Amino acid sequence: MIRPAPLAGLAVMLWLVAVLAFGSGYEQRLMALAAASALMAIGYQLVFGQAGALSLAQGACFAIGAYTAGILGRLGWPLWAELPAAVLVPAALAGLAHLPVRRLEGHFFALATLGFAVLVRLVAVDAQSLTGGANGLAGIPTFGRGPAAMLVGWGVVGAAAALALWLKRGGNGPALALVRGDAELARASGLDPERIRARGFGLAAGFAGAGGALQAHVLGLVSPDVAEFSVMVGCLAMVVIGGRGSVAGAVVGALLIGHLPEWLRPLGASYRVAYGIGLFACLLLAPAGLIGSLERFWRRRDAPVAALAAMSPSGASLRIEAVEKSYGGIAVLRGVTLEIRPGEIVGLIGPNGSGKTTLINLISGLDRPDGGTIGLGDRRLERLPPDRIALAGVARSFQSPAPPDGMAALDLVAAALAAKRGCAGFGSAADLATLQAQAAGLLQQAPSPDIARALALDPAILLLDEPAAGLDAGERQQLALLLRILADAGRGLLVVEHDMAFLMGLVDRVAVLLDGRIALVGTPDQVRADPAVRAAYLGTAPC
Amino acid sequence: MTGSMPAELLTLAQLLLNGLALGAAYALVALGFVLVLNATGAVNFAQGDMVMLGGYAAVALGRVLPVSGLMLLPLVMGAMAGFGLLFSVLAWRPFRHRPPIFGLLATVALGLTLQEAMNALEGAAPQAGPALLGVGEIRLGPLGLSRASLGILFACLVLGLAQGWLLTRTQFGRRLRASAQDPVTARALGIPVDRLIAASFMLATALAGAVGLLLSGPYFVTPTSGNDLILRAYIAATIGGWGSLRGAVAGAMLIALFESVVAGYASSVVATAALYGAVLLLLMLRPAGLFPAPLGRRA
Numbered sequence: 001m002i003r004p005a006p007l008a009g010l011a012v013m014l015w016l017v018a019v020l021a022f023g024s025g026y027e028q029r030l031m032a033l034a035a036a037s038a039l040m041a042i043g044y045q046l047v048f049g050q051a052g053a054l055s056l057a058q059g060a061c062f063a064i065g066a067y068t069a070g071i072l073g074r075l076g077w078p079l080w081a082e083l084p085a086a087v088l089v090p091a092a093l094a095g096l097a098h099l100p101v102r103r104l105e106g107h108f109f110a111l112a113t114l115g116f117a118v119l120v121r122l123v124a125v126d127a128q129s130l131t132g133g134a135n136g137l138a139g140i141p142t143f144g145r146g147p148a149a150m151l152v153g154w155g156v157v158g159a160a161a162a163l164a165l166w167l168k169r170g171g172n173g174p175a176l177a178l179v180r181g182d183a184e185l186a187r188a189s190g191l192d193p194e195r196i197r198a199r200g201f202g203l204a205a206g207f208a209g210a211g212g213a214l215q216a217h218v219l220g221l222v223s224p225d226v227a228e229f230s231v232m233v234g235c236l237a238m239v240v241i242g243g244r245g246s247v248a249g250a251v252v253g254a255l256l257i258g259h260l261p262e263w264l265r266p267l268g269a270s271y272r273v274a275y276g277i278g279l280f281a282c283l284l285l286a287p288a289g290l291i292g293s294l295e296r297f298w299r300r301r302d303a304p305v306a307a308l309a310a311m312s313p314s315g316a317s318l319r320i321e322a323v324e325k326s327y328g329g330i331a332v333l334r335g336v337t338l339e340i341r342p343g344e345i346v347g348l349i350g351p352n353g354s355g356k357t358t359l360i361n362l363i364s365g366l367d368r369p370d371g372g373t374i375g376l377g378d379r380r381l382e383r384l385p386p387d388r389i390a391l392a393g394v395a396r397s398f399q400s401p402a403p404p405d406g407m408a409a410l411d412l413v414a415a416a417l418a419a420k421r422g423c424a425g426f427g428s429a430a431d432l433a434t435l436q437a438q439a440a441g442l443l444q445q446a447p448s449p450d451i452a453r454a455l456a457l458d459p460a461i462l463l464l465d466e467p468a469a470g471l472d473a474g475e476r477q478q479l480a481l482l483l484r485i486l487a488d489a490g491r492g493l494l495v496v497e498h499d500m501a502f503l504m505g506l507v508d509r510v511a512v513l514l515d516g517r518i519a520l521v522g523t524p525d526q527v528r529a530d531p532a533v534r535a536a537y538l539g540t541a542p543c
Numbered sequence: 544m545t546g547s548m549p550a551e552l553l554t555l556a557q558l559l560l561n562g563l564a565l566g567a568a569y570a571l572v573a574l575g576f577v578l579v580l581n582a583t584g585a586v587n588f589a590q591g592d593m594v595m596l597g598g599y600a601a602v603a604l605g606r607v608l609p610v611s612g613l614m615l616l617p618l619v620m621g622a623m624a625g626f627g628l629l630f631s632v633l634a635w636r637p638f639r640h641r642p643p644i645f646g647l648l649a650t651v652a653l654g655l656t657l658q659e660a661m662n663a664l665e666g667a668a669p670q671a672g673p674a675l676l677g678v679g680e681i682r683l684g685p686l687g688l689s690r691a692s693l694g695i696l697f698a699c700l701v702l703g704l705a706q707g708w709l710l711t712r713t714q715f716g717r718r719l720r721a722s723a724q725d726p727v728t729a730r731a732l733g734i735p736v737d738r739l740i741a742a743s744f745m746l747a748t749a750l751a752g753a754v755g756l757l758l759s760g761p762y763f764v765t766p767t768s769g770n771d772l773i774l775r776a777y778i779a780a781t782i783g784g785w786g787s788l789r790g791a792v793a794g795a796m797l798i799a800l801f802e803s804v805v806a807g808y809a810s811s812v813v814a815t816a817a818l819y820g821a822v823l824l825l826l827m828l829r830p831a832g833l834f835p836a837p838l839g840r841r842a
Binding site for chain 2: 104229237240270272276280405
């Protein structure tokens with residue numbers, strides 16, 4: 001069955017052919033301008049729809065592209081040199097602007113990009129000698145009459161759409177979904193959200209630059225209006241109305257918004273009120289956008305299950321030495337030393353607040369130790385970011401694992417598999433069906449999607465934070481069996497657990513965390529017998 | 544004594560006074576912005592357009608009732624509070640179970656609708672609202688203090704203090720802050736969280752309306768005059784530490800003083816450029832704002 005996105009592409013093509021064959025010069029020019037918007041929207045779909053970063057600089061990048069084309073075009077640069085420049089200049093400027101704010105997330109990132117947009121607008125309006133100020137730039141060579149402009153414009157859109165689809169193909173899809181759904185979980189799965197967002201931002205700027213250049217050549221002039229915030233709002237509207245996760249949606253959105261003034265012409269000047277109301281109604285009634293809403297009617301096929309390929313953990317030990325951590329002057333860990341060898345299961349127990357989860361956070365890189373070292377084999381981990389640690393072979397599960405909103409467990413695991421193969425983000429990709437088949441195999445084995453996700457990283461060391469929480473007796477037995485199989489395959493496991501009966505029956509050694517130090521490491525029997533542990537932690541209850 | 548004051552110092556004092564008045568207006572807008580932010584976790588991008596709407600409400604009322612702006616202030620605030628209720632029904636209720644980005648986009652759409660509606664009704668030309676306390680200057684030694692600036696400063700001080708009293712000294716304020724901090728627990732304690740969120744919107748919109756009236760006299764009002772204000776409220780909330788009311792006021796003051804001093808010595812273009820440059824620098828060096836919340840940020 002044909003999916004809605006290709007169907008929409010077909011509809012757009014038919015519309016284009018109809019306008020090309022029967023449309024007036026004015027209609028063809030309108031189509032050429034819509035092509036410029038479509039380029040901007042396709043790019044925005046990458047940074048906002050795929051990487052999940054609310055950039056408010058896309059309109060500014062469009063303006064930079066328009067001015068670059070205008071300035072170089074008036075200098076007499078040939079098109080083949082000027083168009084790449086109009087793509088590269090905004091991409092390079094966006095890259096520069098992104099560098100200092102790359103760590104920002106959510107609203108902070110939005111504000112930073114808005115600041116960039118305001119600066120661009122100031123240059124457009126006030127730098128007379130460069131941009132012509134309020135008069136703008138006139139006398140830019142045009143593509144000629146309607147049909148030519150339309151053909152060039154939509155030719156570029158076709159190429160850009162193909163590029164955008166290529167960039168997010170295969171395993172990149174689930175990886176990007178995880179990045180925009182939950183950055184922390186993405187990091188723990190071996191993905192680097194900062195780098196992925198930076199790439200998305202730069203790519204989006206390049207697409208917008210191409211759009212701006214196209215508009216400059218269709219109109220034959222650049223006016224400072226192109227740097228107004230309304231261009232950005234229009235771009236946002238196109239992507240939201242079309243469907244934020246879809247290239248076809250961006251194109252459809254650009255066509256609709258581009259033709260709105262025409263269709264609402266009977267309303268006169270107040271057509272823009274209807275535009276605002278329409279945008280609101282779309283958010284209210286079709287939040288996934290036109291293409292996104294249509295896609296819901298197509299059911300996803302069940303993924304085939306692949307037999308688990310033999311994975312090969314590296315067989316290195318995890319060495320934690322004299323690790324210290326305090327929060328606001330309160331020492332949580334005061335020199336923790338512990339080794340986890342391949343093939344063994346170590347249990348970590350301690351009263352509430354003794355620092356068990358803190359230790360796991362430090363090992364997995366979500367937080368940095370104040371002192372001490374953590375190493376896997378010869379590799380030092382304590383200064384690495386979480387995604388590098390996950391790829392180096394130390395994976396973790398979370399206490400309250402829930403896939404991000406609307407993300408299927410299958411995609412969650414596939415994202416980690418893609419990260420492990422080093423092809424997640426934009427660009428190089430693994431075949432999605434293969435990844436999903438592998439993911440389905442892992443999901444069948446693991447007691448929870450989150451543990452399946454950790455296993456997808458093929459870790460030498462697996463850190464499990466309360467894996468038995470919420471499981472019934474049967475499921476616990478199954479979990480114990482799985483953990484034993486994992487250890488026998490040469491992985492080292494560190495398990496934090498409150499259920500003593502479960503833990504003591506499972507592990508090879510138990511480490512007791514008391515007052516920020518490892519008070520004792522021994523077999524379950526040794527720990528049970530230790531009077532200090534009994535007094536401080538187990539109490540007098542029999543276990 | 545004051546006659547011997549060097550001319551530069553005098554200029555600086557005037558600039559600071561203007562900056563203070565403008566900062567007080569920004570602060571009220573930012574306060575409303577943060578109130579809604581805390582109550583709903585969503586950015587209200589239409590807060591600037593509420594100011595614009597308040598300005599037009601003042602202009603319209605001024606046409607019918609030829610009284611001073613001070614008399615119109617309660618009328619405008621009341622009307623705007625009612626509009627705030629309507630706004631919360633449209634922009635918040637349908638989107639409360641969706642990711643916060645939808646709330647933000649909804650306010651962008653509604654703000655756009657408001658701007659275009661005012662553009663269709665009143666046109667794009669600037670309109671002057673009623674003056675709060677007459678026009679002209681009050682001479683204080685060598686200093687000429689504009690009545691408009693003094694009026695804004697005074698009105699904002701009163702409204703800001705009233706707001707502080709409401710939030711910290713009344714049962715209503717305590718409930719509001721409790722449901723902003725932890726809506727789940729607040730709900731479990733029997734606090735009507737949804738109604739309090741609607742009240743936050745009403746309060747924020749009333750404050751915006753007051754600012755709209757105050758600014759419509761000296762600075763005029765156009766359909767797009769809210770755009771600059773929302774940017775500044777946004778910046779104020781960010782540099783003040785996302786979600787902190789005091790931080791937002793401090794941030795608004797800093798922005799306005801910075802802008803009016805730089806604009807006074809250079810130009811408004813340089814001031815805007817320097818402001819956003821400084822904000823980018825600040826976000827780079829202190830990503831959680833100047834006065835971060837002790838337990839990390841909320842965003």
